Amino acid sequence: MTLALTKLTLSHFRSHKLSEFDCDARPVALYGPNGAGKTNILEAVSLFSPGRGIRRASAQDMTRRPEALGWKLKGMLQATVGTQEIETWSDEGAPRQVKINDKASPQTRLGELCRVIWLIPAMDRLWIEGAEGRRRFLDRTALSFFPDHAEAALTYEKTMRERNRLLKEQIRDAHWYRALEDQMAQSASKIHTNRTKTVEHLTKAQEQTQTAFPIAELEIQQTEGAIPTTEADFKEAFAESRPRDIMVGRTLVGPHRSDLYGAYIAKGVPAADCSTGEQKALLISLILANARALAEQIGTPPILLLDEVAAHLDADRRAALYDEISDLGAQAWMTGTEMSLFDALGDRGQYLEITEENGISQSAAS
Known part of the structure; x- marks a missing residue:
């Protein structure tokens, strides 16, 4: 079974007032202009693992402005132990909390259920x-x-x-x-x-x-x-x-x-x-090696988060990356400014256009 988020809801998280995504286990390509909220979605997915996510931000910094009411993420995780309903949230900047199948859980439990690895521009x-x-x-x-x-x-x-x-x-x-x-x-x-x-x-x-x-x-x-x-x-x-x-x-x-x-x-x-x-290529190689080693260790590849990775590769390397992700069978969440960056992925992936209007991120399936 492929480890995957099949449903994701962001409420008052960063630029997302309310965004809902229904996915399958294929790679997810998020495309749209800079500042539309693509990376915020990757950050949300990263919080289904222990820690402070891809930006290492405080819970208070993740809340949507100007409301600052706190934020909540909900997801249906397809895992080796069966489908798990996960919620994680912060009320008005308080330390984030976690519920798994409606029961309060420590963050360490997320690490047992959901392995998430990422490559973001800050790591370049x-x-x-x-x-x-x-x-x-x-x-x-x-x-x-x-x-x-x-x-x-x-x-x-x-x-x-x-x-x-x-x-x-x-x-x-x-x-x-x-x-x-x-x-x-x-x-x-x-x-x-x-x-x-x-x-x-x-x-x-x-x-x-x-x-x-x-x-x-x-x-x-x-x-x-x-x-x-x-x-x-x-x-x-x-x-x-x-x-x-x-x-x-x-x-x-x-x-x-x-x-x-x-x-x-x-x-x-x-x-x-x-x-x-x-x-950059060395880093990608290590991320893919990490995913392959995990797949061998736990029987399923981790969820991959690759922020703006396609923009730094030529066409051949992009195609090679998508081939390796597909061969691995991983659900990879990837961002790019244009849909054409993912042409070599073809129907092996699913595509979401992310836009922004009046400071609120919006999404539409392609």
């Missing part, structure tokens, strides 16, 4: 900007394979903040640090293990397929020194780094200091040194 500079963005990309990919990855990351961040507070206060008594560092080490080891396995999944998925997109070599690197791997390694690293950390007032070792190195294998060139088009 992934290889040439700071390590934080690459860690976020790696962690989001890890979350698609390991739904408990978010919990480990949140625990690590929380305990690291407490440790940093002690460091800033120049506390030197080791007793104050041990309990925090034990908890940090446990979470850090889990994070590193998940990241390592994620790179292995992506590498294997790239090696086992024929693709029109370049294959990327991936490696997790540490900002400085060797990368701790086991819980015991992290405990030792935190303890040894404590005097230096006290001097600067923050934690200088751990998974928050890792980086993801990427290279274009066929050319032997670091991704950061590739052309803009090559960097």
Whole structure:
């Protein structure tokens, strides 16, 4: 069974006052002028997975202006465990809530039911900007394979903040640090293990397929020194780094200091040194590899969100992308300014025209 949203309703969400979409499991092509609200639909779909969605926005920022009443999303999810009715909403900027089949549920449950991965224009500079963005990309990919990855990351961040507070206060008594560092080490080891396995999944998925997109070599690197791997390694690293950390007032070792190195294998060139088009193609290759690996792991491909992806590809690469999505059997939500960008998709897809009038997004099936 293909994982797919077969019905989607946006109420007071961004530019959408009330928009309803009835779909099947085929790829969905959204086309229309810039500013019409296409990306807002992708953001809505991304919120059927845990987290803050493709824009990493607050719940308050997602509400439609000027009403600011809050927002609600409803969807019928065709999943491996059967059709699930999902609602997620925020009342006047409050933290978002989730109901599954009319029962309150934690966001982590969404990660078990619905795997969603995306590629958006903001990610185009992934290889040439700071390590934080690459860690976020790696962690989001890890979350698609390991739904408990978010919990480990949140625990690590929380305990690291407490440790940093002690460091800033120049506390030197080791007793104050041990309990925090034990908890940090446990979470850090889990994070590193998940990241390592994620790179292995992506590498294997790239090696086992024929693709029109370049294959990327991936490696997790540490900002400085060797990368701790086991819980015991992290405990030792935190303890040894404590005097230096006290001097600067923050934690200088751990998974928050890792980086993801990427290279274009066929050319032997670091991704950061590739052309803009090559960097985009490498990203698409990784997103497709992620989807293929997930399909093998859970028996169905994830939902794909590809924002303005067609505009940056030539006709041959666009056709190759649509072929791979169709062969994968994924429901991909894609945006573009013109319907002609999706000509090579043909009747393998479904098409929605998105327009805007007086600040309100509207849609019509084509």
